[in-house]
Amino acid sequence: MTRVVEAGAISPATPRSKRTFPEIQALRTIAVGGVVLYHLFPGVLRGGYAGVDVFFVISGFLITTHLLRELDATGRIRFGAFYARRARRLLPAAFLVLLVTGVLTFAVLPERNWSQVLQEIGASAAYVENWLLASDSVDYLAQSANIASPVQHFWSLSVEEQFYLVWPLLLVLGWWIASKLPSRRRLVIVAALLSVVFVGSFITSVVLTTSNPGPAYFATTTRAWEFAAGGILGLFLRRTERFDGARALLSWLGLAAIAATFLLYTGATPFPGFTALLPVAGTLAVIAAGDPRRPWSPRLVMGLRPVQYTGDISYSLYLWHWPLAIFALSLLGDVGPFGHLLIGVLAFVLAALTKRYIEDPARVAPFLVRRAPRVTLLLTAGAMVVVLVTTLTGATAIRSRIDAEAAAGRSALASGTACMGAGFLADADCRADTLPAALVPGVDGALTDDVNTPACWSKNGDSSVKVCSYGPRANAALSVALVGDSHSNQYLAAVEQLAATERWRVDVYGKTGCVWTGATQVESPDWAKNCEEWKRSLNARLAASKPYDLVITSYSATSLIAAAPGRSLRSTIVDGFVDAWKPVADRGTRIVAIKDNPRPIDGYLDCIDRNKRDAGTKCARGEKQALNYFDGQPQAVQRVPGASLVDLTPYFCQNAVCPPVIGDVIVYRDATHLTSSYTRTLAPMLREAILAKTGLKEKPAA
Missing domain, CATH: 3.40.50 (Rossmann fold)
Structure with a gap:
């Protein structure tokens, strides 16, 4: 499967403090480093996308242990306080990136992509981006038309937020079922409940990855077992200074498993399914090993200040790196290794600034912390509503304009000159000055024509x-x-x-x-x-x-x-x-x-957008290259x-070149398919060729 998704749910489940496990900070650094390298230098870590699984396991471990401490101490979970803390920690940085992305979308991306990106910004703000992408992965036409948007990496954050919504309820249910049992026995009941989630989700993941890999990659149901794995470990893990040598070896084995995932997996590896067991098992091993003190253990490397600091800013680093890459590619094309390195450095700087001036202040803001949790939650809901209304209204308006242009194009084809589209090549007497002023179906409408x-x-x-x-x-x-x-x-x-x-x-x-x-x-x-x-x-x-x-x-x-x-x-x-x-x-x-049919040049719509009236010559592809297939x-x-x-090649290519605009009609709606507008102009030529080749006679009307 061609992997069109960008992964890495890396929200900081706990604040950085003395209680933060150094091995988990190191795991965050490894995972976010894998994701960034995979996106910016895909040939370096071909399986870096699996970093998302590392983060899911970490979240399952940390949130489960945190909530169980509260349950054990008080017998309940303060849901309002829990969700308010999550909102203060996650949303300010996320909304900042979404705001900047929205502005840069209008400034940098072609107008035809605005509607799609606005929809995805809205879905990201509501933390349902994974389901939108899952739906598009089922829709073959949407797969062809949609670009890799600057917010598509929010899919994994959406999965994690959905986990945050459900997991406390599940733990409370398990605790209530076992309420009459001693504390030790309660853990067994809760573990049994989490095991049901693990088994059910894992089976779903294996089956769906085989039968329908697109939705399987994005679906919450195929990833829940990874959270459950971390949670089950959190239920029974007891920190100890004993068996230091064995723990050091276990830590190295876990790191080796994660490294093998990054190095051996590729975009064609069926995922998540069985293959996700390797990064999940590796992460569990590193967490279980803890912080062994042997001189040959990984702690000397994992404890380095740069490693710990990168883990500390990993959430913001993940948020920034992907939009920067998309906008740079849109502006400059292939920026090369040095350009990607600069993108990575800029993402690191922005992440550090965001952590210092957005994440940390919002997490401890007195006007929120000192007030009831509902204040934070109401502000959160209000911000989400504003983003959703703005993006959906904008996307609808853009879509309506594109549809109107497409309708105007269809009307022009229905009532306009026979020289439009393929007719321009079929009739030697056709002249460019007889054509309408606008391209049909328009650059904006080509992708969905x-x-x-x-x-x-x-x-x-x-x-x-x-x-x-x-x-x-x-x-x-x-x-x-x-x-x-x-x-x-x-x-x-x-x-x-x-x-x-x-x-x-x-x-x-x-x-x-x-x-x-x-x-x-x-x-x-x-x-x-x-x-x-x-x-x-x-x-x-x-x-x-x-x-x-x-x-x-x-x-x-x-x-x-x-x-x-x-x-x-x-x-x-x-x-x-x-x-x-x-x-x-x-x-x-x-x-x-x-x-x-022939294939157009890469970025042919961008070329048409820049060259409008000269697109037929400046954006053409050589016939030999355009037909380079068996x-x-x-x-x-x-x-x-x-x-x-x-x-029908003579109606796509002449004089050894194949232009993407013929007779003021855009020929291709994506990298391989024709627009329906152009196909409609082929109808007379198709009929003539069929009757000539087959010798069939059309029956006269009765």
């Missing part, structure tokens, strides 16, 4: 065959099926146009990333199984229904296909198409495969009688 709907689309985890239909139910000129992954479904706008103007009856069958092939795609086992189930159901449906006149298909030529035993990858790709198409073609249905469809059609290839 897609007419695909849930009715036409089976998402990840859904193996049911969904079908949506266009055109007349009876007396159709042609009966057509559009079948395949998103690179097939992107032609929906064109066939929808043909259904309306040429009386084609079109049924659309599509599934996220699932290519209509007999070959197996390289994904997680459960994902591949789900795709295979969908294809079996699709093939059965096509075999059982009245034969279509025509099936149109395409695919993303960069899809990962598994080479069959004893066959090359290219042969496997070609064979897979033959296996899928031939049974349908044998029934008399013509198969039309559309050659996969598409097995041309070879497959030669082996399937009744199959034909339609190559």
Whole structure:
């Protein structure tokens, strides 16, 4: 899985004091260092994202021990005081970073990203960013359209805040159940309750990581076991000066486990699931070992003042480093190793200042500490409401404007010149001065310019065959099926146009990333199984229904296909198409495969935004580079009688270059997909090519 998330829940669960364990401060330094290095220098610590698990275990340990001391001493937890302390410690620094991020978003990021970032700022302020990202990870179209936002690292803080909300209630429940038992026995009951959380969450994590890794990475339910692991350790850990040599060895083993995670794991490692056991176990080992005094123990390094100080500011360091990286990349592009080093230094300085002037003063502010906890909580709720209302209102206004521009673009396409879009290349008499003044669908609207709907689309985890239909139910000129992954479904706008103007009856069958092939795609086992189930159901449906006149298909030529035993990858790709198409073609249905589309340059929308009227030349990509992939469809059609290839490349590329704007229409909505606006302009050319290649005749109207 491509890891689009940035991790590190590192809120300081306890104030820095003599009671703070030096090994925990060192663990914070190690974890935040891993996260920062992973983000700024991804080739250094490929598995640095696992630092989040270290912090979750620490939080589970510290909060559990803190609350149990209160329960043991008073028999209850003062919820108001607990949540007020959390709010004073966490929110001032977080809200400062969110405020600065909001301002810099408008100053630095392209306007098309404003709505997404505002939504995520609101979700971060309400500490539900993890669920927003989990939802987007399920939504294939959102995955394609969304950028790595400057606040997406708040997902892990959201998980931790949700832990803070639930955990005290769980401990009180366990304490109440065991209220008649001696104190020692109560711990067993509480441990049993936490063990239920551990087992249930761990099983959920393993299953969901295998079947649906995107949501699994962000979900609170797949991370709760890590908090529980720290909590269970906190229930029974008793500090001792005995067994010093064994504890020193245990500490080294724990550190080695964390280091192995950082060095051996990659963005492709299934996570959290079973693989999260390594950093969790390593963290538990270091905490359990404590602060051994042997000369060869890690304490000499872990106790160094820079290590302890970095752990002290780790929360603010984590908050600052990711937005700085995103804004620097947006402004300067690839800043190089030295630039990333400067980002890290700046993040450290800002973290130190934030700790000194924001975190610490807010934590002990007399006007809050001396008042009832409800004062802090009311101020917290008020601040959250202000942020939510502001961001959601702004995002809605921006979204409305983008939608209005998209509607205006669709209107221009419907009633404007035939020279717009692909028509500009099809007609030698077209001139630029005949085109409208604005680009269609607009830079802001390009990312979401897609007419695909849930009715036409089976998402990840859904193996049911969904079908949506266009055109007349009876007396159709042609009966057509559009079948395949998103690179097939992107032609929906064109066939929808043909259904309306040429009386084609079109049924659309599509599934996220699932290519209509007999070959197996390289994904997680459960994902591949789900795709295979969908294809079996699709093939059965096509075999059982009245034969279509025509099936149109395409695919993303960069899809990962598994080479069959004893066959090359290219042969496997070609064979897979033959296996899928031939049974349908044998029934008399013509198969039309559309050659996969070119790819634009990286950052093509930024380039268009900067160059507007000259984007067609200044933002173009060489045809050879734009088509640098193996598409097995041309070879497959030669082996399937009744199959034909339609190559629309001349309507994407001319004179050896492929521009991202043609006829004042933006061609691509993301790095691989076409905008529906441009696809709609391809409808006449697609119809002409299909009829010419297949020899099909459209039935006249009755």
